[in-house]
Amino acid sequence: MYAIDELQNRVNKEIERRSGDINTLQPAELYSPVSYSLEVGGKRLRPLMLLMSYNLFSEEIAPAMPAAIATEVFHNFTLLHDDIMDKAEVRRNKPTVHVKFSENNAILSGDAMAFLSYQYLLECRSERLFDVIDLFTKTALQVCEGQQYDMDFEARMDVSEPEYLEMIKLKTAVLLGCSLKAGALLANAPDEIADQLYETGINLGLAFQVQDDWLDTFGTQQAFGKMIGGDILAGKKTWLLVKALEKAEGSVKEDLVKWLNAGNYYAEEKIKSVIRIYNQLEIRELALDKTGSLFSNATAILQSIKVDNSRKQQLFDLVNSMQKRSH
């Protein structure tokens, strides 16, 4: 069994190695943004999850490494394109690819990353590789659907909590589910367990996103790596805002909608005012409750999986470390 730190190390080294190789490919204008994007860093959550899942059933993790990196490359592909669509200029405290290079670069290098992720997947020699590619492809389509819903929600004031959860399931959670399930499939684990791991990932992903919404408003820029209040300024339909629009009544609701529609304002004033309304409605606490319950779901499914408890320790540790991110 590998400890999280060890896995993290191996993933980072492998990404560094591959990113170095990519950086020597021609044309440089296509491949430099790929290396840049991979080297900006991040939690490497998806490859970690895939390897941990594989490690439940196999001592040696090397055979699953290419698929692990594929999930990270795919994830970064989505960031390149989402950041164009969302006009996001900073990610992980660094300029986004369309800002540092160009929008065309972000489109085309993003495309290349999507195909690179398949190329990496294809390096894995497993009996179930076909199923993994099938799962990966379905997941990729769902991620596109999630991003589209996210954009559609921008123009709507009546997004319900279930609609919001379905959106983040597609946009974020399915890829975590896919990572855990792919690890199990590559290791030839029983289908039932692979499916339970998928559900674990779904709940973790939902928890992670609601937590992310929380951090964007109530976190600190240093810990979060993005500007605080960005979601509020962008009028983004986060769990916080969806819940606030659902709970607010009378003058509070009027006030909230006024701020959402406000054209002329000082950024800080808008952020402070919306946070004040969130506080009145106890959104901060409700969001913490929600993430807590989603993390608990993930833990409960993980507990029910028929694999020796000692082997599952790393995954429990991962859930705990993710949950602590909000503090």
Next chain:
Amino acid sequence: MYAIDELQNRVNKEIERRSGDINTLQPAELYSPVSYSLEVGGKRLRPLMLLMSYNLFSEEIAPAMPAAIATEVFHNFTLLHDDIMDKAEVRRNKPTVHVKFSENNAILSGDAMAFLSYQYLLECRSERLFDVIDLFTKTALQVCEGQQYDMDFEARMDVSEPEYLEMIKLKTAVLLGCSLKAGALLANAPDEIADQLYETGINLGLAFQVQDDWLDTFGTQQAFGKMIGGDILAGKKTWLLVKALEKAEGSVKEDLVKWLNAGNYYAEEKIKSVIRIYNQLEIRELALDKTGSLFSNATAILQSIKVDNSRKQQLFDLVNSMQKRSH
């Protein structure tokens, strides 16, 4: 054996059926542009080529149909993204996706099409499916490389003919090669023949693109479906321009470069002036010679393939009909 018209019919029906299905999927904002793009039409060259290649070895073509459609969906994905990057507003006499919908739609629906093409490929149950997916993925990366070189060439005045041919090989020809080879692989044909079909496709693709360059300048809008002279106005490095820059000397070269760098001009005047220079340099005839020799290469490789000549008739017919496009 299926005649070209019959194959074309079956491809069109299958695209219509699938496009109808796609159009019912949610979110509509993601999937409508996909249907729109597929229904705008086109020659369906790639699926035709895949099916013809498969048909060399198998009477029944239905098992290869999903892969055939995959090549068309992939091709349309590249059009969606290329048209954003190239700021192209019209294709096949219709507004491009980023114009009719939005740039974000063209990015995200394009992404979805890339993954849809894998989903269709995965429907094929063939022993060699793994090899097909591998080939398809390599090809997809090469197509991205080709598009990048194409954009890089915009800023350069010293692009050589071999560089240009390498660029169009990546951007256009490899997908035709892939289509022919994939048909052979799916039909379990010998590797040697699959590779010869690939080389046939490469030569056809090169011929097709040089011909396309020719048509953009010397064709008619009705036949071509795009504005005539668009390449000249955009300063695009076509085979014609690369060759003209190579051949031009003295005052003719000065004149050509002056027109390429001109900021203020009437569109028609620029087009006429550049064509006048092309005519002085006999570029029109040279381009016809070049396409002729590339089509001949394709025919020669096809002739050398050890398959009964009568079975190859449809492919010869296709080459002939492609070659006639320039007249």
